[in-house]
């Protein structure tokens with residue numbers, strides 16, 4: 001085998017995002033066993049920081065082994081019983097994944113569809129939920145395939161009014177913008193480590209409200225996915241620390257260190273830095289005559305979706321950016337294939353000079 005030298009990239013895509021050096025250093029530290037008290041101490045640091053980032057006082061806050069999709073699957077398999085009605089608000093690729101998973105778990109899935117890139121108003125949610133009266137309502141907070149940000153209360157208010165639990169996909173929002181789980185009435189939320197938390201992929205932060213945990217305790221049949229069964233996982237994380245699975249120690253170190261960096265910066269300062277970088281991105285786009293897909297007021301600040309201008313070749317531009325500048329951005333897919341660039345401005349890259357660097361390089365490669 002040849003010498004292992006991964007290329008150096010600037011990760012301006014939707015994720016994975018740029019990882020600070022100290023996180024890589026943490027991953028290189030010697031591992032301990034998965035039942036070592038040192039590891040459980042790290043879990044507690046992680047839980048405290050995640051609580052702050054999620055904006056919750058929930059006891060149940062953990063980082064699952066697995067990527068964001070594991071959090072999605074855990075949320076559905078633990079809280080939606082086969083045959084129960086699951087209402088999904090769908091206007092992008094990741095809500096479609098929720099629908100697919102819900103069906104695989106035997107839920108009675110009902111969907112309110114809108115074109116990709118749109119979001120839902122309280123009036124639309126109320127009409128749909130009053131008609132369907134689901135056990136659980138699910139939506140994507142920050143839809144990575146479109147760059148649209150859903151106002152959580154527009155869905156959680158009407159959902160609670162009909163007695164439904166709410167699931168929010170916060171895979172792209174956690175760590176970059178406020179989620180305010182408690183204030184927004186989100187019962188179940190899941191995320192990932194490779195976007196707003198600036199860590200490598202591999203873990204899925206999750207939280208669940210006391211009402212959700214009560215439903216979990218009332219289950220008579222166990223969660224059909226043994227690996228993601230919160231009843232069993234709680235024994236490992238919070239209870240006797242009994243062996244459940246061999247936790248990925250190096251990924252836990254990385255998350256611990258990534259969160260330590262965020263806490264040192266300050267959560268509100270970090271959110272403001274991302275918001276500023278986003279505003280600067282919007283200003284620079286306007287200056288260059290480029291438009292964004294999502295209207296102002298409902299844009300995901302750390303994931304900008306820039307319309308590909310007439311006459312510009314999307315795949316060629318992205319390929320040139322990667323090979324000539326070492327910069328990764330993503331294209332659109334589904335109905336947005338060839339129509340948008342998806343540009344993540346997050347973590348260490350969320351600064352004005354980095355936004356300028358991105359635009360200067362993009363404009364050169366679009367020529």
Ligand SMILES: Cc1ncc(COP(=O)(O)O)c(C=O)c1O
Nearest residue numbers: 067068069094144169171172192
């Ligand atoms: C909104 C959203 N949900 C879920 C996922 C799935 O996460 P993962 O790829 O980490 O499994 C992603 C991934 O990009 C996402 O953007």
